Amino acid sequence: MKKIVTIAISLFAASAISARAADANQNWDSHCAQCHGKTGHADTKMGMKLQAKDFNDPKVQASFTDAEAATAIKDGIKEGGKTKMTAFGSKLSDDEIKALVAYVRTLKK
Numbered sequence: 001m002k003k004i005v006t007i008a009i010s011l012f013a014a015s016a017i018s019a020r021a022a023d024a025n026q027n028w029d030s031h032c033a034q035c036h037g038k039t040g041h042a043d044t045k046m047g048m049k050l051q052a053k054d055f056n057d058p059k060v061q062a063s064f065t066d067a068e069a070a071t072a073i074k075d076g077i078k079e080g081g082k083t084k085m086t087a088f089g090s091k092l093s094d095d096e097i098k099a100l101v102a103y104v105r106t107l108k109k
Contacts, residue, residue, distance in 0.1 A: 021086065023099060024096070024099035024100050024103040025103065027092060027096055027099070027100055027102055028100065031088055031091070031092070032100070034046055034047075035047040035050055035052045035085070036052050036053070037053060038057065040054065040055035040056050040104070040107035041054050041055075041056055041105070042054045042055070043084065050084055050085070052085075054107070055104050055107040056107055056108065056109045057108075057109075058108055058109070061104075061107075061108040062079065063104065066101050066105075069099050069101045069104060070098065070101050072085060073088050073092070073097045073100055074087065074089035074092075074094075074097055074101060075087050075089060075091075076088070
């Protein structure tokens with residue numbers, strides 16, 4: 001009986017992680033890909049215009065912490081009084097933001 005409970009809990013945890021990964025991918029496609037590109041290269045028209053970061057570049061990945069990335073997603077980025085990146089804190093939960101940060105880290109080549 002104890003084994004069955006352990007297996008059930010493990011399967012539940014694995015499905016939750018899988019669902020979070022799917023949510024991160026969907027949120028990336030919905031909120032981030034317009035500028036950062038589907039693969040994170042920032043090679044979209046909007047990304048090039050805004051000089052968005054290429055998340056495939058290891059130097060770019062090393063230039064910010066997970067906490068800084070989460071803050072940027074939540075609060076947006078403003079430079080010189082202009083919005084460089086829209087804030088998504090009103091659209092995404094803290095867990096969704098955390099999952100997006102983890103997703104961004106997978107883009108490093």
